[in-house]
Amino acid sequence: MNTSPGITLRGQHRIGDRVLFNADLHIPGAQWTCLLGPSGVGKSTILRLILDLETGGDFNGSIAATDGMPLAGRISYMAQSDLLLPWLSVLDNVCIGARLRGVAPDADRACDLLRRVGLSDHSGQKPASLSGGMRQRAALARTLFEDRPIVFLDEPFSALDAGTRADMQELAAEVLGGRTVLLITHDPAEAARLADQITVMSAQGTQNWPTPETAALREINAAETLACQARLLSYLRGIAA
Amino acid sequence: MKFRDTLLALLIGLGLWQMLVIVTQAPHFILPSPWRVALAAYKSRVVIVENAWITATEVVLGLLIGTILGVATAIQLAISKTAERLMLPILVFTQAVPVFALAPLLTLWFGYGMGSKIVMAVLIIYFPVTSAFHDGLTRIDSGYRDLSISMRAGTWHFMRHIQIPQALPSLGTGLRLAAVYAPIGAVIGEWVGASRGLGYLMLLANGRAKIDLMFASLIVLACLTVILHVAVGMLASRLTWYAQGTSRP
Numbered sequence: 273m274n275t276s277p278g279i280t281l282r283g284q285h286r287i288g289d290r291v292l293f294n295a296d297l298h299i300p301g302a303q304w305t306c307l308l309g310p311s312g313v314g315k316s317t318i319l320r321l322i323l324d325l326e327t328g329g330d331f332n333g334s335i336a337a338t339d340g341m342p343l344a345g346r347i348s349y350m351a352q353s354d355l356l357l358p359w360l361s362v363l364d365n366v367c368i369g370a371r372l373r374g375v376a377p378d379a380d381r382a383c384d385l386l387r388r389v390g391l392s393d394h395s396g397q398k399p400a401s402l403s404g405g406m407r408q409r410a411a412l413a414r415t416l417f418e419d420r421p422i423v424f425l426d427e428p429f430s431a432l433d434a435g436t437r438a439d440m441q442e443l444a445a446e447v448l449g450g451r452t453v454l455l456i457t458h459d460p461a462e463a464a465r466l467a468d469q470i471t472v473m474s475a476q477g478t479q480n481w482p483t484p485e486t487a488a489l490r491e492i493n494a495a496e497t498l499a500c501q502a503r504l505l506s507y508l509r510g511i512a513a
Numbered sequence: 514m515k516f517r518d519t520l521l522a523l524l525i526g527l528g529l530w531q532m533l534v535i536v537t538q539a540p541h542f543i544l545p546s547p548w549r550v551a552l553a554a555y556k557s558r559v560v561i562v563e564n565a566w567i568t569a570t571e572v573v574l575g576l577l578i579g580t581i582l583g584v585a586t587a588i589q590l591a592i593s594k595t596a597e598r599l600m601l602p603i604l605v606f607t608q609a610v611p612v613f614a615l616a617p618l619l620t621l622w623f624g625y626g627m628g629s630k631i632v633m634a635v636l637i638i639y640f641p642v643t644s645a646f647h648d649g650l651t652r653i654d655s656g657y658r659d660l661s662i663s664m665r666a667g668t669w670h671f672m673r674h675i676q677i678p679q680a681l682p683s684l685g686t687g688l689r690l691a692a693v694y695a696p697i698g699a700v701i702g703e704w705v706g707a708s709r710g711l712g713y714l715m716l717l718a719n720g721r722a723k724i725d726l727m728f729a730s731l732i733v734l735a736c737l738t739v740i741l742h743v744a745v746g747m748l749a750s751r752l753t754w755y756a757q758g759t760s761r762p
Contacts, residue, residue, distance in 0.1 A: 358758030
């Protein structure tokens with residue numbers, strides 16, 4: 273893995289005549305940035321703009337990596353839906369990126385990643401036979417298999433039950449350490465646990481939110497985590513109204 | 514249970530047929546009884562099997578060639594936007610021409626042998642297979658597309674590893690339709706000009722007022738179509754189970 277760069281995004285995004293957002297976002301390198309905000313404010317659009325995916329609008333501004341190198345090919349992506357291919361085994365799903373690029377997959381590395389996410393015993397199974405949490409772990413292994421310095425997570429744990437979600441947060445924090453991570457989430461508790469930087473997005477733009485003094489990954493029930501979560505929730509309820 | 518239901522439906526159908534014969538008192542050269550048809554089928558079994566074999570060969574070859582052409586066209590249309598823009602309207606327009614009306618032309622071009630009947634079957638199934646598979650290929654889950662873009666997937670690799678497997682159930686739907694249409698194409702081809710096949714045998718029997726033989730040929734044709742439909746249906750189900758990553762329920 274290369275050194276993980278930061279990302280800056282400055283500009284305005286319009287859908288037709290409507291301005292969706294004016295953003296001035298800095299995502300620091302090798303850290304977790306959690307992006308929160310009301311639904312429809314444009315959080316996923318920011319992610320899609322940086323990934324160069326279709327957004328259905330026009331962006332007028334700049335997107336760049338802090339090391340001056342192109343971002344293309346240096347970002348891996350994990351969505352809310354696990355996007356596992358149902359006809360492939362878990363192991364083949366982990367390797368799908370290599371196959372899609374037309375190169376021979378490194379099956380040993382894929383097996384090692386499955387071991388890291390606790391799915392060694394399920395590598396030959398089809399996704400339909402896995403639980404929601406196991407499927408997200410397989411998707412995380414697939415994201416890791418890409419071995420990119422930047423990882424975008426678009427609400428990947430939101431559909432999981434509370435216990436599984438906490439487990440997945442810990443697993444993701446462990447295996448994605450050292451990478452530049454942008455996590456889009458609606459969950460203030462998730463941001464308070466995981467973030468090195470919290471950015472709140474509203475119709476007025478983006479603003480950074482104070483994180484707890486302690487380093488991520490924080491205990492769920494630590495006083496500073498809970499306080500951060502409560503302040504953040506109050507603020508989000510205010511701007512959502 | 515399913516076999517028992519089918520057998521029961523068959524017996525009811527035969528019963529109704531026999532009742533119709535008794536009630537209408539139609540002469541046997543207009544409406545033969547089931548027993549008379551069974552007798553004619555037994556007496557002419559060699560002729561019927563020989564001609565059924567010809568029709569079955571035409572249908573299966575037509576189905577195979579039509580499927581290969583339909584699949585190749587659908588993939589080409591899904592890969593190339595230019596091909597899609599240019600060819601799709603032409604394909605739709607060709608459907609305005611009744612394929613049956615082409616049968617005399619096909620006989621003229623491909624002769625009285627099996628060739629013209631196979632081409633007829635190919636033409637009649639080509640559009641449903643192409644249309645159904647193309648629909649499946651282009652209705653791809655946008656999440657897979659986003660994921661593959663982030664993974665820097667090549668167009669062909671995306672097609673091979675994601676689009677085609679995801680579209681297999683749609684192809685199965687097209688094949689189910691094709692299995693019913695293909696025998697129609699072959700038999701119409703035989704009606705227009707042939708010296709062998711069940712369609713030819715039906716015309717021959719009709720001309721000689723052997724209506725019982727005509728009925729027997731018709732029933733054998735229906736059986737052939739049902740067998741083909743069931744076989745293709747099983748294949749289509751397998752394609753769906755494969756795409757869903759499930760085993761047979």
